[in-house]
Amino acid sequence: MTFKTLGAICALSLGLAGAAMAEYPERPINMVIPYGAGGATDISARTIAEPLGAAVGKPLVMANVTGAGGATGSVAVQNANADGYTMLFARVGSHSVNPAMKATLPYTLEDFRFVTVYEINPFACVVSANSDLASMEDVLARAQAGELSFSSSGVGSGPHLAAAMVLDAFGLEDAANAATHIPQQGGGAAATAVLNGTADFLCTNSSALAGFVANGQMRALMVTTAEPVAGFDAPTAASLGHPELEQMVGWTGIAGPAGLPDDVAAKWAEWMEAAAADADFVEKMEARGSIIRVMAPEEANDFIQTQYETFRKLVDDLGMRIEG
Structure with missing residues (x-):
């Protein structure tokens, strides 16, 4: 085989490989x-x-x-x-x-x-529509009394950290442990826990809560944005004196x-x-x-x-x- 022929074969192989790669995706x-x-x-x-x-x-x-x-x-x-x-x-x-x-x-x-x-x-903090918690001040007071529970999508999840961060910002000592954490299997289950009364409180992404807020099943107490979030009718973290929560x-x-x-x-x-x-x-x-x-x-x-x-x-x- 001549070098010229070998070169042509190599070039053809490289071309075929490139063509194959260009076909991605070839299947689901x-x-x-x-x-x-x-x-x-x-x-x-x-x-x-x-x-x-x-x-x-x-x-x-x-x-x-x-x-x-x-x-x-x-x-x-x-x-x-x-x-x-x-x-x-x-x-x-x-x-x-x-x-x-x-x-x-x-x-x-x-x-x-x-x-x-x-x-x-953004994150939003919510309670059930029939909850007697009407503000973040109410949430803090219940937590300070050792009677607050919150749900999340699991230990170490975003909602777990968010609730602890929010409670800490509002002045709860040992916020990571002072309220009762009730972890669930996923965000949907975390919302259900608040709806059925298993947990008092939830801080999670607005996208997971908007439907519940819109249909009157949940009430938002705060959103972690500089500006209000459409449909949530809740004060911003900044308006409550905690702009640091916007990083959540x-x-x-x-x-x-x-x-x-x-x-x-x-x-x-x-x-x-x-x-x-x-x-x-x-x-x-x-x-x-x-x-x-x-x-x-x-x-x-x-x-x-x-x-x-x-x-x-x-x-x-x-x-x-x-x-x-």
């Missing part, structure tokens, strides 16, 4: 939602599924893989092939709060490559395993720009208090790292690091 893509039905992550994922599927051009197989405050589904993606066919709807709890709080978490941020963050949410925000993004190829990440960036521009998606998410903002892969990774560092400091300040 598995999309893991690491929290249960009805929570903020599930709502966001299923709302964007239709426009995102249209942009991708292949079916998206949506699956709730729940447990351990988002860790179970995250590990499933961490251990998947880095080929773009198993992706994760990551959330502030699974990839900012969990890494900040849990010393034995089976993954780190370096185990994932984020292709986007597309949604930012949620987000939703999409990630693959570490090692996800550059060209695959670039395709996801294009798809997300198209999907998040869908008017119906934007209308539905904004009605839930969400801010739609699509970040490119590099910006998303930088944003999440900053969020992690912010929450890690809060965890250290509140003494909430979980070592076991």
